[in-house]
Amino acid sequence: MAANFDYSTYSKYYVTCKFWVELQGILQASFTECSGLEVSTEVFSYAEGGLNGYTHKLPARSTVGNITLKRGVVLDDRLWLWYSDVLEGKITRNTLTIRLFDDTVESQRAPAISWQLENAIPVKWTGPALRGGDSSIAVDTIEFACGAFKRITRG
Secondary structure (H helix, E strand, O other): OHHHOOHHHHOOOOOOOOEEEEEOOEEEEOOOEEEOOOEEEEEEEEOOOOOOOOOEEEEEEEEEOOEEEEEEOOOOOHHHHHHHHHHOOOOOOEEEEEEEOOOOOOOOOOOOEEEEEEEEEEEEEEOOOOOOOOOOOOEEEEEEEOOEEEEEEOO
């Protein structure tokens, strides 16, 4: 059995700087940071009568964390306009996909890992910190809430 096992899939590491963000299948922007890719499951403790040595731990509801994306300020307003609609009560849920590539990223190559976030809506926008004596890049931050979370691998 060990002779058929492919150990090469476990020795591959991916760099965090090669990722793209797509909205409804359309490449949106080159983001500098993505955080919050997490899903967690609540655990319900059940104490069975007559069983005093331990309690049963049963899975309950799972929740997906908010995804935060950061990028340099750009003139493309698509993400801002989507959030602006939310502020006006016009809720449009979309699929947001984060695609992580290996160190040989090519336009024809499939991503190594993707995270597909269903029913995403923007819930927070933070503009750049502006300082007169600073020459750093202006950065926008946008946060998304989503319902379902799926991890897809190339292999």
